[in-house]
Amino acid sequence: MLNNLKKITLLFSIILIFTALTGCDLNNGKRIVRISHGQSVTHPQHLGLMAFEKYIEERYPDKFDIQIFPNELLGPSVKAIELAQTGAIDFVVSSTGNLETFDDIYQIFSMPYLFDSEEAYKTVMEDENILKDIYESTEKAGFRAVTWFDAGSRNFYGTSPINTPDDLKGKKIRVQASPTNIKMMEAFGASATPMSFGEVYTAIQQNVINGAENNELALTNNKHGEIAKYYTYNQHQMVPDMLIGNVKFLDSLTDEEKQVFTEAAALCTKVEMEAWEDSIQEAKDIAQNEMGVNFIYPDIEPFKEKVLPLHKEILAKNPKLQPIYDSIQNVNKQVADAKKLEEEKQ
Ligand code: GCU
Secondary structure (H helix, E strand, O other): OHHHHHHHHHHHHHHHHHHHHHOOOEEOOEEEEEEEOOOOOOOHHHHHHHHHHHHHHHHOOOOEEEEEEOOOOOOOHHHHHHHHHHOOOOEEEEEHHHHOOOOHHHHHHHOOOOOOOHHHHHHHHOOHHHHHHHHHOOHHHOEEEEEEEOOOEEEEEEOOOOOOHHHHOOOEEEEOOOHHHHHHHHHHOOEEEEOOHHHHHHHHHOOOOOEEEEOOHHHHOOOHHHOOOEEEEEEEEEOOEEEEEEHHHHHHOOHHHHHHHHHHHHHHHHHHHHHHHHHHHHHHHHHHHOOOOEEEOOOOHHHHHHHOHHHHHHHHHOHHHHHHHHHHHHHHHHHHHHHHHHHHHO
16 A cells, blocks of 8 residues: 555656656646645645635636645655755645754744744744744745644654653654754653654554654544554644745746735635634544544643753754744743733633
């Protein structure tokens, strides 16, 4: 099964590189715009991207043919980003963890327990002043972020219960291809095993790893709940996914087209976020009641204690993160102060 998938992916990649080299990316005179992502077709991101496709195609029925490739069909995330650098793919959805090796500004999101609340996280993600530099950071690498997706909070899950950080000792836990995430996992006391998202199911099944960390949709959309029966809400990260686009393609658009793509990107995020909460509720329901996954609600403090010293270490090594970090801490404080005030009023 995996081999077949790999063969299909390889075939797609060869076709893509060939079409990119020969410039044959037209379908009946329409420019084919390829979007790659790693989720299933029921995932909120896919729903958001379908709205993106519809919005653009309705306005340019003869000009653009938007094609969405789910399930890592065009390759695992890092490979797909590389294809977006060359222009073989026009857009890719990527977790910020996987973007870190293209520009280390993305390390900011991998800092564990960076956001104090979901509200602070969403406020930051909607703040253009904070996000501008991040969005444009990868221009030199050939791509630019055009919008973001909520990807909930990341939590540990595995084949045995994780109640405290001690339960992570000696466990092999999958991480994304992100140096900061590897460091974080080591600080938690686990052994970090980097691999692509699509490889996680088989790796757990074959005991190559003891678990992974992700939002709840990994249990259902990616079926990890079939083999990992314990999910622990330690909430170490709120990490967005970014929709990144090839710079040459984006720059080739007319001003009017640019405007339409920008509106489509905003709609895409809106649709994704509206579907997110319901999807999470549904995933929890299915995981618990149909797959027999146990949800664990631990004391988060001991988890925090293990990894908070990483903030200082990361900032010292990558000083350009400091102003972004400070702005985020400011938002954390503002949100907390507003909440306090609200509580005092009641
Ligand atoms: C989440 C995220 C993906 C990412 C995946 C991973 O599902 O939305 O973009 O690739 O985690 O852990 O690799």
